[in-house]
Amino acid sequence: MRGLSLPEIVTTVLFLLINGLIWGLIIALIALGLSLIFGVMGIVNMAHGDVYMAGAVLSFYVVAYFGNFWLSLVLVPIIVLLFSAPLERFVLRPYEGYPSSSMIATVGISFIIQQVALGTYGGIPRKVTNPWPISFNLLGVDYPGYRLLVAGISVLILIGLWLFLYKTSYGVLVRASMQDREMASAMGINVNRVLITTFVMGSVLAGVGGVLASPINQVFYLMGEDVILLSFMVVIIGGLGSLKGTLVAALCLCSLEGVLAAVLSPTRARAAIFIIMAIILMYRPRGLFTD
Amino acid sequence: MNPGRGAERKSVSTYFALFFLLLFFVLGFILPRGARSLVIQMMVFSILAMGYDLSLGYTKQCSLGHAVFFGGGAYGAIFSILYLKVGILPSLIFSLLGGLGLGLLTGLISVRLTEAYFVIVTAIFFSVFHLLAMDMTYLTGGDDGLSIKLPRLSLGFVKFSLYDQVTNYYFVLLFLALSYLILKRIAESPMGKIFVSIRENEKRVQFLGYNVYRYKLVAFVLSAMFTALSGGLYALTLRYGSADFFSFYWSIMPVVWCLIGGLGTLTGPWIGAVIMSLFQYYVSAWWTYYMILFGVIILLILRVSRKGIVGYLMSRRWT
Amino acid sequence: MAPLNKKLLETVSVTKRFGGLLALDSVSYSVEEGEVRGIIGPNGAGKTTFFNVTTGELKPTSGKIFLKGEDITDLSPYSICQKGLSRTFQLTLVFPEMSVYDSVWVGVNLRTRSPWNPAVPAGRIVDARRKTEEICHWMGLWEKREELACNLSYGDQKVLEIAMALSTEPSVLLLDEPTQGVSPKETDTIMEVIERLSKHMTIVLIEHSMDVVLRLCHVITVFSEGRVIAEGPPEKISKNEEVQRIYLGEIR
Numbered sequence: 001m002r003g004l005s006l007p008e009i010v011t012t013v014l015f016l017l018i019n020g021l022i023w024g025l026i027i028a029l030i031a032l033g034l035s036l037i038f039g040v041m042g043i044v045n046m047a048h049g050d051v052y053m054a055g056a057v058l059s060f061y062v063v064a065y066f067g068n069f070w071l072s073l074v075l076v077p078i079i080v081l082l083f084s085a086p087l088e089r090f091v092l093r094p095y096e097g098y099p100s101s102s103m104i105a106t107v108g109i110s111f112i113i114q115q116v117a118l119g120t121y122g123g124i125p126r127k128v129t130n131p132w133p134i135s136f137n138l139l140g141v142d143y144p145g146y147r148l149l150v151a152g153i154s155v156l157i158l159i160g161l162w163l164f165l166y167k168t169s170y171g172v173l174v175r176a177s178m179q180d181r182e183m184a185s186a187m188g189i190n191v192n193r194v195l196i197t198t199f200v201m202g203s204v205l206a207g208v209g210g211v212l213a214s215p216i217n218q219v220f221y222l223m224g225e226d227v228i229l230l231s232f233m234v235v236i237i238g239g240l241g242s243l244k245g246t247l248v249a250a251l252c253l254c255s256l257e258g259v260l261a262a263v264l265s266p267t268r269a270r271a272a273i274f275i276i277m278a279i280i281l282m283y284r285p286r287g288l289f290t291d
Numbered sequence: 292m293n294p295g296r297g298a299e300r301k302s303v304s305t306y307f308a309l310f311f312l313l314l315f316f317v318l319g320f321i322l323p324r325g326a327r328s329l330v331i332q333m334m335v336f337s338i339l340a341m342g343y344d345l346s347l348g349y350t351k352q353c354s355l356g357h358a359v360f361f362g363g364g365a366y367g368a369i370f371s372i373l374y375l376k377v378g379i380l381p382s383l384i385f386s387l388l389g390g391l392g393l394g395l396l397t398g399l400i401s402v403r404l405t406e407a408y409f410v411i412v413t414a415i416f417f418s419v420f421h422l423l424a425m426d427m428t429y430l431t432g433g434d435d436g437l438s439i440k441l442p443r444l445s446l447g448f449v450k451f452s453l454y455d456q457v458t459n460y461y462f463v464l465l466f467l468a469l470s471y472l473i474l475k476r477i478a479e480s481p482m483g484k485i486f487v488s489i490r491e492n493e494k495r496v497q498f499l500g501y502n503v504y505r506y507k508l509v510a511f512v513l514s515a516m517f518t519a520l521s522g523g524l525y526a527l528t529l530r531y532g533s534a535d536f537f538s539f540y541w542s543i544m545p546v547v548w549c550l551i552g553g554l555g556t557l558t559g560p561w562i563g564a565v566i567m568s569l570f571q572y573y574v575s576a577w578w579t580y581y582m583i584l585f586g587v588i589i590l591l592i593l594r595v596s597r598k599g600i601v602g603y604l605m606s607r608r609w610t
Numbered sequence: 611m612a613p614l615n616k617k618l619l620e621t622v623s624v625t626k627r628f629g630g631l632l633a634l635d636s637v638s639y640s641v642e643e644g645e646v647r648g649i650i651g652p653n654g655a656g657k658t659t660f661f662n663v664t665t666g667e668l669k670p671t672s673g674k675i676f677l678k679g680e681d682i683t684d685l686s687p688y689s690i691c692q693k694g695l696s697r698t699f700q701l702t703l704v705f706p707e708m709s710v711y712d713s714v715w716v717g718v719n720l721r722t723r724s725p726w727n728p729a730v731p732a733g734r735i736v737d738a739r740r741k742t743e744e745i746c747h748w749m750g751l752w753e754k755r756e757e758l759a760c761n762l763s764y765g766d767q768k769v770l771e772i773a774m775a776l777s778t779e780p781s782v783l784l785l786d787e788p789t790q791g792v793s794p795k796e797t798d799t800i801m802e803v804i805e806r807l808s809k810h811m812t813i814v815l816i817e818h819s820m821d822v823v824l825r826l827c828h829v830i831t832v833f834s835e836g837r838v839i840a841e842g843p844p845e846k847i848s849k850n851e852e853v854q855r856i857y858l859g860e861i862r
């Protein structure tokens with residue numbers, strides 16, 4: 001960053017900050033899905049990043065065949081639902097409540113999803129064309145309109161999620177199951193339905209995240225690896241099962257990493273976040289927002 | 292519930308060890324070059340699998356971060372030969388030290404965490420170390436890796452060269468036998484039995500007066516050291532190390548080996564390593580997407596039995 | 611001769627809150643050496659919570675706990691056990707795939723010279739072996755010593771857990787519902803064991819069965835809604851009107 005004048009540095013930092021925040025919104029969607037799945041089902045889903053990847057790949061195909069990017073926001077959730085519901089019911093059910101076993105099982109699923117993507121989509125990273133190539137002038141900087149749109153859509157989804165969980169009766173059931181599954185079952189809540197709903201919801205969040213990210217990042221069959229690592233860090237720092245914590249941690253971490261990546265290499269920036277995580281764990285072994 | 296009784300179960304594992312060690316010993320003389328190379332790998336993987344069993348099978352700590360120790364051990368040997376110009380045996384001591392250091396670093400942060408956090412944080416450790424290793428190509432050689440020239444191994448008056456495949460083979464076999472004997476001693480000792488009791492019921496052990504955290508940490512670090520040893524032997528065998536030694540493959544394979552062979556049996560994982568090595572050798576040549584089968588295998592073993600092959604045999608009553 | 615009236619275990623105004631729920635309300639309790647004390651009360655009265663707080667599994671919201679005069683309020687469960695307080699659990703905690711002998715050995719091992727020994731086979735350590743055999747014989751588990759804990763009957767598992775708690779050489783033994791869920795015949799066995807134990811040990815017993823408590827205990831404490839509502843010798847408690855009212859239908 002040397003050789004830049006002060007106003008240039010400030011605008012660059014702002015630019016990176018906004019980039020980071022928007023990426024943080026996407027990660028927030030994905031990490032919330034992860035957190036919900038763990039909170040309600042007790043499953044550590046290693047394949048969650050690959051659902052994100054699947055969303056991106058599917059969006060690529062929707063754009064390729066139908067020419068309309070926004071259609072994928074409708075189609076991808078449906079496809080994810082059709083695959084994730086039976087997956088929960090028939091494959092993952094026995095591992096619920098067992099973090100280690102579920103993690104290993106979802107690794108297996110992750111391999112399968114990755115290889116299928118490799119076989120169909122191929123190993124070459126490609127980008128989805130920007131569906132809204134307009135730039136807006138923000139504070140003297142040209143900012144891509146699509147990214148602002150992503151921010152808007154993410155915020156809408158987050159609000160919708162909040163409304164669902166806190167304002168609907170079904171959402172109350174989900175949160176109750178998150179607190180104490182046995183008690184919920186004893187109170188007559190159809191826990192099985194809650195399990196499928198939660199898993200589908202969490203997976204759809206990841207898939208939609210992938211759709212939103214496909215014009216920004218390269219669509220590549222291994223793109224889920226980086227996302228799952230980030231999501232895990234977010235969820236550990238925020239606190240597994242704490243939705244508020246996940247949201248805050250996602251926004252903060254991604255903005256921070258975005259800014260750091262200007263001075264350090266992306267890998268070093270990631271390592272810096274990792275060190276922060278390690279330090280937080282020393283004092284709060286359950287994350288910042290859990291008791 | 293299983294009908295096995297204490298005294299009988301022990302001997303199954305010992306018979307397997309004797310059988311395999313003898314088998315490996317004989318095979319070294321008669322196998323052709325290509326097959327011998329595969330078996331050397333199997334033996335290295337057996338040490339890795341045993342080391343991992345100490346963590347997962349003996350204290351129920353499902354770590355996904357052991358690739359850090361494998362790569363660390365490999366580079367420990369490589370760096371010491373490259374930069375410190377040490378001999379073969381001292382290089383393995385550096386591997387062990389690498390395992391000790393990295394094990395302590397990872398363990399002090401992770402072991403006290405509850406199960407879900409532990410699995411996730413160890414996975415994060417592996418990810419970040421892998422990233423760093425790939426990135427710091429000036430140090431690790433990145434993807435392409437670093438090649439080394441092996442010095443001769445001198446024991447007294449006799450000098451051996453590990454470039455001779457047969458020497459390499461028996462060198463590795465020796466370490467397999469040694470590792471087995473050490474781990475068997477530990478398993479039968481008070482420390483080992485406390486490890487088992489922690490696996491059986493951690494809360495109970497705590498309420499019998501034990502500082503369970505310390506025992507788990509020791510098991511974890513020992514596990515890291517044996518893993519690092521296998522990494523060092525692997526690097527010596529290949530005369531090469533790359534950032535790939537930190538990849539997820541080395542974190543997940545030990546889990547699969549232990550599940551197939553039997554958690555907590557010490558020799559079970561050897562069978563897992565042998566079976567999966569053969570599987571990969573043949574199937575990967577035949578189908579590019581054989582990893583799908585791999586995923587299916589993982590799902591199957593988890594469903595069918597956690598006991599694994601040796602575990603199952605140990606639990607049957609022998610009249 | 612050691613002075614009598616020496617309080618081995620003492621809680622002073624121990625309160626435990628879980629959010630809005632008051633589980634223990636200023637409970638002051640003490641046990642003297644050689645006593646066999648019973649704790650009874652309806653479900654949810656706080657009996658097991660009391661044990662949990664005393665043994666360090668939970669931290670009290672306020673109040674203090676003393677063991678042999680030493681403040682153990684903030685200690686971890688394993689430290690408290692090392693200082694001489696051992697317990698059994700309502701849901702019996704055993705080692706499923708370990709033999710009876712090995713299970714007892716675990717507690718014994720901690721008190722030997724080198725519990726961390728990684729080099730000598732456990733069977734060769736003589737003092738541990740001797741003590742383990744002694745306890746197995748004393749508790750009547752010798753014939754079953756090679757059986758895996760998961761293969762024992764539920765009653766035998768309860769006896770095993772008591773043996774394990776005993777292996778730590780406690781000064782005070784806390785037994786949480788040792789006859790719960792056990793067949794009548796095995797209840798007799800367990801009662802006999804506790805009776806034999808009571809001649810050598812200070813015991814505190816949570817029980818649902820009035821039979822056991824009336825027969826074995828010197829002093830009975832009655833809990834209800836987190837408070838001690840009555841305390842005294844068995845004859846007095848069984849005649850206590852408030853106790854009878856609370857137990858309406860539950861006393862046989």
